[in-house]
Amino acid sequence: MIHKLWAFFIISGIFYALFTGNVDIVNEEIIKSASSSFSMICEIFPVIALWLGIMNIAKVSGLLEKFSKILSGFLHFIFPEIPKGHEAFGYIASNIVANLFGLGNAATPFGLKAMESLQDLNDHKKEASRSMITFLVLNTSGLTLIPTTIISLRMMYHSIRPTEIVFACIVATFCSTLVGLIVDRILGGKL
Amino acid sequence: MNVSNYILPLIVVFIVGYALQKKVNVYDTFIEGAKESFDMIVSMFPSLLAMIFGVNIFIKSGILKGLLKAMNPFLSFFHIPSDIIPMALIRPISGSSSLALLNHIFEKFTPDSYIGRLASILQGSTDTTFYILTLYFGSVGIKKIKHAMWAGLAADLAGFIASIVLVQLFF
Structure with missing residues (x-):
């Protein structure tokens, strides 16, 4: 699916640019995307290293396991395929909580660790498991309680009440998460 | 006031403090975890x-x-x-x-x-x-x-x- 969309982006983009005289910009973009993805990796590399370090402390001390027990009721309900007490729950729980607090930088390494342990449980290594898809839906729908970036951007543009949108954001992200989970259950044959 | 400015330091101090109390070698454990970032x-x-x-x-x-x-x-x-x-x-x-x-x-x-x-x-x-x-x-x-x-x-x-x-x- 992704490979078709990827090809569509490239082919439709280049053809459109050819017919509308935007070719110079696209030309530049082909070269630039390589270096901009490298600088992006360089930016997140140290942050990921830092969070994986802190995360490992939480894992070794048993805090991660304790923590996933708090959320276990909810997690067992939406991830019925993961065996009880599996370490994937700890990573999933940390990823969800980091997202809730608007700590996107920390959420990514936790999410990647969660994917690793979900891959251990996966029988077909090239195919996405049900739990993986459910986990990704939770992430793509952007469940957040404190939209930090938006609030600081509103402050930057001198909003009178920069936080007035917080409640609406929570309701909106709750709607999108719920719809995502329901569609996942229907298409995955879980309902 | 930005609430998220407090969350990060509090999380870090809580994780490190909890591990210390459980007698974990926090420094070595941190290094060990951070090493995994290369593969990632x-x-x-x-x-x-x-x-x-x-x-x-x-x-x-x-x-x-x-x-x-x-x-x-x-x-x-x-x-x-x-x-x-x-x-x-x-x-x-x-x-x-x-x-x-x-x-x-x-x-x-x-x-x-x-x-x-x-x-x-x-x-x-x-x-x-x-x-x-x-x-x-x-x-x-x-x-x-x-x-x-x-x-x-x-x-x-x-x-x-x-x-x-x-x-x-x-x-």
């Missing part, structure tokens, strides 16, 4: 490069502007301001581009305008679906993603509709 970065880079390459060509080609012109009569029928559409279309594809558009809307209309609030809620309602799908699945080598994209896009559409309804309901 190496497995992330190809999918990230591919994604940025495809998405940037698509966005910079101006194809969305063309699409927007074709959609205009439909938008005015539903009273949806046309300035929000590029952002709604780009939101699932590129996080940095949609943030740039949010900046642009704040600059042009102020954050407290109808469209400024709508754009804020829209930005907060979902995350960058395409980025997360390529990154997370790419890092563990999943080739067949099944219905993950449809579920993600359905969530994005729900977020967009919810934003339009909520901004009229609350403000």
